[in-house]
Amino acid sequence: MKSMKLTIKTFCLFLAGSFLLIGCNSNSGSYGDVSLETQIDSVSYSMGYQMGAMSLKPQGMTDVKPELLTAGIKAALEDTTAKLSSSEMQRIVRQYQMKAQQKMQQKRMKKGEENAKKGEEFLAENKEKEGIEVTDSGLQYKVLEKGSGVSPDSTDEVKVHYKGTLLDGEVFDSSYQRGEPVTFPLNKVIAGWTEGVQLMKEGAKYKFFIPGNLAYGTQPPQRGPIGVNETLIFEVELLEVNPESSSN
Incomplete structure (x- = not known):
């Protein structure tokens, strides 16, 4: 339950922040394969991007399927009956968060060991310089x-x-x-x-x-x-x- 609340809180924070980044007037333009023609196009894209950059990616949730994430958001906005119960969603998300965090920690430790070794080799050579x-x-x-x-x-x-x-x-x-x-x-x-x-x-x-x-x-x-x-x-x-x- 705690993990789910933290996720929702993070989501709400980035939603609030996204509006600070979007002016009253939207500039039409194309970004990658996405065409942003109206203000709500830009709002929608910004929300999705910030969710990925500020919430999902930092937690190591990089294998989330965007099309199903979108489907979940759409179902919630349209008050469609969810395919999973609230308790099931909380349990599934909590378990996934824990595994993602463990993977991230292992990756950080491995990278940290590599950085430490690289630094030691550099400093050993560097100290001999004039x-x-x-x-x-x-x-x-x-x-x-x-x-x-x-x-x-x-x-x-x-x-x-x-x-x-x-x-x-x-x-x-x-x-x-x-x-x-x-x-x-x-x-x-x-x-x-x-x-x-x-x-x-x-x-x-x-x-x-x-x-x-x-x-x-x-x-x-x-x-x-x-x-x-x-x-x-x-x-x-x-x-x-x-x-x-x-x-x-």
Whole structure:
């Protein structure tokens, strides 16, 4: 029963959110094999897409049959007698959710092991390169510009410019691309950042090679390219340290 309620709640949330993405006027156009000619066409397509992207796919329910999902929605909207009782539907969905979650967890663990191994191999090779320093925690860094200002403490607020990439060079985050630096308490970020930025002085620019256990570990952002135990690379410019704005 609890799983069913959570599913319905998620569905309601994405339905509400879908209307925020659709303007009062609909632009006619074709998306893939679907032609969206009217506003209700766009509404219907958006609801279906968001259900898949925000509810089904994140739960590992990728083998759901869209045509039967549509038939179930149609039957409910038209008050047609369901082919299964409410209790049967709850039981079936709950069992399916549990199996899907188990498969996802196994997949995540396997991918995490692969990412950890890939990161270890990269860091083992990288530490032999000229200019690479290694801390006791395993954090690697290279000084690109030394800087001459003060160094932050872990509780200080810092203003930085940065670019984050995966080992394959994919940029997953960049304040440069957004066109403005970021300010945050240094003790509110991943461990590799908290440790590494304290090594810097204002005006410095470092390149950090952060092992998975000092990055997001087994809890990466839910959406985005960063995987479990992924080793990350950051170029960081320390622009300003604000001890007076420290956050405990």
